[in-house]
Amino acid sequence: xxxxxxxxxxxxxxxxxxxxxxxxxxxxxxxxxxxxxxxxxxxxxxxxxxxxxxxxxxxxxxxxxxxxxxxxxxxxxxxxxxxxxxxxxxxxxxxxxxxxxxxxxxxxxxxxxxx
Amino acid sequence: xxxxxxxxxxxxxxxxxxxxxxxxxxxxxxxxxxxxxxxxxxxxxxxxxxxxxxxxxxxxxxxxxxxxxxxxxxxxxxxxxxxxxxxxxxxxxxxxxxxxxxxxxxxxxxx
Numbered sequence: 001x002x003x004x005x006x007x008x009x010x011x012x013x014x015x016x017x018x019x020x021x022x023x024x025x026x027x028x029x030x031x032x033x034x035x036x037x038x039x040x041x042x043x044x045x046x047x048x049x050x051x052x053x054x055x056x057x058x059x060x061x062x063x064x065x066x067x068x069x070x071x072x073x074x075x076x077x078x079x080x081x082x083x084x085x086x087x088x089x090x091x092x093x094x095x096x097x098x099x100x101x102x103x104x105x106x107x108x109x110x111x112x113x114x115x
Numbered sequence: 116x117x118x119x120x121x122x123x124x125x126x127x128x129x130x131x132x133x134x135x136x137x138x139x140x141x142x143x144x145x146x147x148x149x150x151x152x153x154x155x156x157x158x159x160x161x162x163x164x165x166x167x168x169x170x171x172x173x174x175x176x177x178x179x180x181x182x183x184x185x186x187x188x189x190x191x192x193x194x195x196x197x198x199x200x201x202x203x204x205x206x207x208x209x210x211x212x213x214x215x216x217x218x219x220x221x222x223x224x225x226x
Binding site: 004033037043044045046047050091093095102103105106107108 | 118119148150155156157158159160163171206213214215217218219220
């Protein structure tokens with residue numbers, strides 16, 4: 001079975017600084033997707049960034065980028081120029097590449113952004 | 116922008132009572148998911164539909180939980196009877212291809 005581990009329950013960052021959230025996963029599959037989702041307080045979960053396992057290039061979306069290490073089964077999220085609106089729970093998630101497969105989530109990291 | 120709708124947003128019930136949650140996915144999305152998110156944890160899949168058919172309900176406690184998507188559009192998740200341990204956020208998501216879009220969730224409190 002696939003598992004996703006987030007070892008940082010809470011992180012904090014100063015506004016405009018950079019923070020990295022860690023995620024490791026375990027799977028026997030070779031073709032899969034990895035995601036970072038953001039869940040603001042009392043608001044719905046939204047996709048931040050995704051990575052296809054077959055792509056060696058790390059995904060980037062504006063201030064968000066990932067460091068995908070397939071051999072190490074590591075998938076960290078870097079947030080640059082942190083903003084107050086980045087404060088939220090962040091979930092790392094895995095999905096097998098089969099059509100309409102379920103997401104397997106980690107336990108989440110709560111990110112606080114300090115003024 | 117199209118969104119997944121869920122109701123109610125909050126539900127408080129006493130144990131042994133019946134509760135029901137409703138989800139309306141984004142129009143055209145064939146796949147619908149119900150996840151349960153216990154406080155402090157990540158969401159876990161309860162049931163997955165492809166159109167009106169159940170694809171995966173391996174984690175659904177079938178003695179008390181039921182889910183249906185009769186016309187392959189909106190869906191209802193029911194719990195009867197509710198237990199204290201059912202207190203959680205119930206999230207609905209839908210997808211057309213690879214990305215899942217989540218609704219705002221229903222927060223259930225069982226007293």
